[in-house]
Amino acid sequence: MSNTNATRTSTAELQQLAAAGRWHVVETVAKSKAGHIGGPLSAMDLLVSLYFNELAIDPQQPQDPARDRFILSKGHCAIGLYAVLALRGYFPLEELATFDQGGSRLQGHPDMKLTPGVDSSSGSLGQGLSAGAGIAMAAKQLGAGFHTWVMLGDGELEEGMVWEAVHTARRFKLDNLTAIIDLNGLQQYGWPVTEDGDRFDRSNPWAGVDLEGVFDGFGWNVVSINGHEFNEIQAAFDQVRAARCSGKPTVILAKTTKGKGISFAEGTYKWHNGVATPEQLAIAAAELGQAFEGEAK
Amino acid sequence: MKAQRDVWGQTLVDLARSDNRVVLVDGDLATSTKADLFADAFPDRFFEIGIAEQNMVGVAFGLSTLGYRPWLSTFGVFLTHRALDPIRMLVSQTGAPVKIAASYAGLLNGSSGKTHQDIEDLAIMRAMPGMTVIAPADAAEAEAAIRWAAGYDGPVYLRLARDAVADVFDPGHAFNPGAVHVLREGSDAILVSTGVQTSRVMDAAELLTEQGLEVRVLHVPCLKPVDEAALLSALSGSAPIFTIEEHSIIGGLGGLVSELVTSTTLGKTVTRLGLADSWSESAPNAYLLDKYGLSAQRVAEQVRHALADD
Numbered sequence: 001m002s003n004t005n006a007t008r009t010s011t012a013e014l015q016q017l018a019a020a021g022r023w024h025v026v027e028t029v030a031k032s033k034a035g036h037i038g039g040p041l042s043a044m045d046l047l048v049s050l051y052f053n054e055l056a057i058d059p060q061q062p063q064d065p066a067r068d069r070f071i072l073s074k075g076h077c078a079i080g081l082y083a084v085l086a087l088r089g090y091f092p093l094e095e096l097a098t099f100d101q102g103g104s105r106l107q108g109h110p111d112m113k114l115t116p117g118v119d120s121s122s123g124s125l126g127q128g129l130s131a132g133a134g135i136a137m138a139a140k141q142l143g144a145g146f147h148t149w150v151m152l153g154d155g156e157l158e159e160g161m162v163w164e165a166v167h168t169a170r171r172f173k174l175d176n177l178t179a180i181i182d183l184n185g186l187q188q189y190g191w192p193v194t195e196d197g198d199r200f201d202r203s204n205p206w207a208g209v210d211l212e213g214v215f216d217g218f219g220w221n222v223v224s225i226n227g228h229e230f231n232e233i234q235a236a237f238d239q240v241r242a243a244r245c246s247g248k249p250t251v252i253l254a255k256t257t258k259g260k261g262i263s264f265a266e267g268t269y270k271w272h273n274g275v276a277t278p279e280q281l282a283i284a285a286a287e288l289g290q291a292f293e294g295e296a297k
Numbered sequence: 298m299k300a301q302r303d304v305w306g307q308t309l310v311d312l313a314r315s316d317n318r319v320v321l322v323d324g325d326l327a328t329s330t331k332a333d334l335f336a337d338a339f340p341d342r343f344f345e346i347g348i349a350e351q352n353m354v355g356v357a358f359g360l361s362t363l364g365y366r367p368w369l370s371t372f373g374v375f376l377t378h379r380a381l382d383p384i385r386m387l388v389s390q391t392g393a394p395v396k397i398a399a400s401y402a403g404l405l406n407g408s409s410g411k412t413h414q415d416i417e418d419l420a421i422m423r424a425m426p427g428m429t430v431i432a433p434a435d436a437a438e439a440e441a442a443i444r445w446a447a448g449y450d451g452p453v454y455l456r457l458a459r460d461a462v463a464d465v466f467d468p469g470h471a472f473n474p475g476a477v478h479v480l481r482e483g484s485d486a487i488l489v490s491t492g493v494q495t496s497r498v499m500d501a502a503e504l505l506t507e508q509g510l511e512v513r514v515l516h517v518p519c520l521k522p523v524d525e526a527a528l529l530s531a532l533s534g535s536a537p538i539f540t541i542e543e544h545s546i547i548g549g550l551g552g553l554v555s556e557l558v559t560s561t562t563l564g565k566t567v568t569r570l571g572l573a574d575s576w577s578e579s580a581p582n583a584y585l586l587d588k589y590g591l592s593a594q595r596v597a598e599q600v601r602h603a604l605a606d607d
Contacts, residue, residue: 065363112391120362124386130352131387134359137344141320142363161383164352171347 009052011230017048017087022261023290024083024096026276032100035108036273037265038258039153040080042184042227046254047084049233050149050180059089062116068146069135071120073128074153074182075109076273082106082115090117126159128152129179133169136177136249147240151180155187155205170219173247178240179220181211181251182227184258186269202269215251227254262287299436300461301493302400306331308443309368310338318364319447322357324350324371329459330400332370350375354383354395361393366447372406373399373456374415377422388452389425396446397422402432402456403492403543404572404589410579416572419491420548422454423520429474430520432456432492434465438518441472449474460582462496465516475524477531483511486600487531487538491517491550494543497586500593501541501600508601512536520553528554529561537607538567541596546571568603570596 009017021044029035051057055068072081079099086093091105098104105114109123120131132150139146152162169177183206190202215222221243225232236252243250258272259265262284265274276284278294285292313319313335320342327333327345336343344360346353350371357367369376376384376399388395401407404414422430431446431453433439439457446453465480480495481502490498495516502512515531517523532538538558540551551569558567570590577585586592590599 120358121386121391124382127351127355127383127387130355130383131359131362133352134356135362136359137356138360138363138365141341141360141365144363161349161351161355164346164349165355168346168349168352168356172344 014045014048014052014230017052018044019261019288019290021048021080021083021087023285023288024086024093025079026262026284027281028079028083028096028099030276030281031097033275034100034273035079036076038186038269038271038273039074039077039182039184040083041260041262041265042256042258043074043077043080043151043182044084044260045228045230046151046180046182046233047080048087049230049237051084051088053234054237055149056146059117062090066144066146069119069132069148071122071128071132071148071150072110073122073150074125074156075122077153078106078108078110081110081118085115085117125153125156126161129162129165129169132177133165133172133174136169136174137172139176140172140174146176148177149180150177151182153187154181154183154185155190157181158205166215166218166220169249174249175244175246177249179249179251181253182256183253184256186258186272188269188272190269211253215253219248221246221248221250222253223250224253225255227256228260298461298464300459301433301436301439301457302331302459304436304439305398305400305443305457306334308440309335312444312447313339313342316447318366320344320360320365320367322346322353322360322367322369324348324353324369324375326371326400329372330370330398350380351383354380355387357395358383358387358391358393361395366394366396368396368398370398371400372413372415373402373418374413377415377418381421385425389427392427392451394450395452397452397454398457399455400457401459403458404577404585404591405543405582406459408579408581411576414577416543416545416577417548418456419520419542419544419550420552423548423553427452428521429453431474431518432520433518434493434495434516435462437464437466437468437470438472441470442518445472445474456492458493462493463500465496465499472518474519475522476519477524477527478516478518479513479531480516481512481514483513484534484536485510486512486604487515487534487536488512488541488596488600489515489517489532489538489550489554490541491520492543494541494591497591497593498541498596501596504593504597505600508597510601510604512600517550517553520550523553525557528557529563532558532565533563537603538565539570539600539603540567541570541591543591544571546573570599
């Protein structure tokens, strides 16, 4: 089971998939009356690129031992992952309507025991990179050639456990492990950029910190991209593959926009989570090029 | 008479010879926990994570997803407190077969004081759904429990003492999860214990006999699951119940027995002996056992006084 470049999904197709994924996020959260918006939208282009162009996976065999692993460490963005898993064929798109409902396979945070395609439970932030490191270590131990990907949020990088794993991944030469940081610059509340500036401008928890330099200093390969440019994302994945024998893990620092793709949600912490009104859904549908009948399905 | 930590290191080396799933994940305390025995024997299956206990649990979880059954090696206090969240989300909630070997558990940890004395672990781990919680009495039971845990496809918390205690069981003792052991019969009181405290309770029973009192001694090595019917049966009769543990009197064995008794019509009081909602201190073992009422003499004294008051 391997991903072949010959079957790469085109940029136009990825754009369509990402638009559909974003629509499923906002529509599903509106229907369930609770959920996260900003983070799933900022990560969507990265997620569809992974699932449609990079990961060696087979939705019909979600437990295939040879599959690439993906951990959504920023587990509160589960609905984004579920939308992509559904689009990729792990379960029917209609099942998204069960999100957060009793008895659903689609829990508020990813549950590896319930959802096909989820390789690690997550939700309490900061733990996914350690889990990914353990998987990558096991793969090396067993001589398994698959790759392990972990997506973290930039707010999540505030968790100390992340940096324990950053240290371990380099020490164990885990070049079969990649961290993608969704640098959308906003978290649930955060803090103002300047003491005397606009108190609602809360962008970038890592202002004044050279994240590239930090990861480089820990001995990682560092690739910085625009996380909404599909050609840059693909180039980053190509660099990861090229670094497979470097003895170094790779981090992709992906600059993104929180709430990307929906005008009223873009660039504000206020749509970290939220429920769109029918009027807002209509705007979102129009902007994402999706059909909307006037109420959430 | 061997220390449980020595038994742990040696038993894992023995198990690893025939079970490729056995790997060890250490938090830079291998020479204390005796994981160094494993590191010497199986360097390729020994993962030294360093002083990063949360990460260590995450790594162990990751290893377990590919079929390994990792054993964690560090002081218990760093697992049940610092690394509790990864244990909760990645191990307990997923049912991962990670084996949490809590070394230096309880009060007696080489005079390290309250920062390192884990007197809340049983309460914390008991409360966690899906967790098997074991506190073996001695070397023989520790070895049996380790062998059982290695074969069990789920998370296990194993409370291991630093220092050797007098043997309670013969070599070759079998471990059955949930079993309740009646170690001594008597009708004046029922003394219930767990972990290495049971050895001291047996000595206390001997002292009480010399003073004309015959007590039943129960050993509960597995706080979860536990054979409730067997425990209730052993707690029945008119004799008063005492729980004695090298742990806080809140939520551990005393909690277990109290919850069980009050959920029935047994109608008996339970006197809980242990750390009475207080932190301890750095001191030699004998001093701590005496001060906190856990030495054989102090246990006998407290039971005798309670019976005299009745």
